[in-house]
Amino acid sequence: MSGLNLHFPRRLVRLWRLFWRGPAFLVLTLAAWLPLFVLKPFLARRYPTWRKVRSGIMRRWGRACLAVLGCRVTVRGAPPAPPCLLVSNHISYIDILVLAAHSPARFVSKAEIADWPLAGTVCRTVDILFVDRGRRRDVTRVADQIAEALEAGDPVILFPEGTSTPGDAVATLKPSLLAPAAARQLPVHWAVVRYETPDDEDPAFLSVAWWGEMPLTPHAPELLKLGRIEAELEFGEGPFRHPDRKELARRLEGRMAAAFRPMVSSGEAAASTSDRRFP
Secondary structure, eight states: OHHHHHHHHHHHHHHHHHHHHHHHHHHHHHHHHHHHHHHHHHHTTSHHHHHHHHHHHHHHHHHHHHHHHTEEEEEESOOOOSSEEEEEOOOOTTHHHHHHHHSOOEEEEEGGGGGSTTHHHHHHHTTOEEEOTTOHHHHHHHHHHHHHHHHTTOEEEEOTTSSOOOSSSOOOOOOGGGHHHHHHTOOEEEEEEEEEOOTTSOOHHHHTOOOTTOOHHHHHHHHHTOSOEEEEEEEOSSOBOOSSHHHHHHHHHHHHHHHOOOSSOHHHHHHGGGSTTOO
């Protein structure tokens, strides 16, 4: 009975976080999206102005959402100045918040998000580039869009691992979307992100990282219940250039892997797939 009494207040606190954080996140997203939706038709022709407005609102949105989540970000290094192509490892959907808060840019995202209710509309408003990595023609199309964005002065953020990981390592970088930068020998910058949770919470590789066959529900509600998240974002000191996209990917991967501090061992991550979070 005493054990039950000890856990009951903690459960109430966690439920309270879920109760207010979910609506707060939705309100913040709508508050950021609505002015962009209204202003875009008027500012799209004055693209530098539109880019400045979009970046400023995205930065504030990212920081406000991180505050709601109780996520504190430690930043090392300086974000690159636009226009630039920035590649990062990918661990969780909140990577978007962390990067948007400190380096607002046009993200490259998987195509299925375009069809999600609300999320798809929001993403299209802020000029997200959608790609179906399973279709070679679509990868070529988006590579051309990345080139156009860079030529227009935009910063672009790409997750070239192609999927999210539990944070055990930097996965092999897929070179296909690096083709525009390689062909033009443009500088490609890099960043790595990782997370930690307090000792009395589930480890970050399960509670923050979203990977493998984890369903979004119940993962997202459980993340909203966390008391605190410690995020680390490191920007690389210098960019890479190379005319061969595969060699460019290899060099970026090597530098990112050297800078990344694993959140979990590969063995422990593999063993965890029997956890309740996995179907």
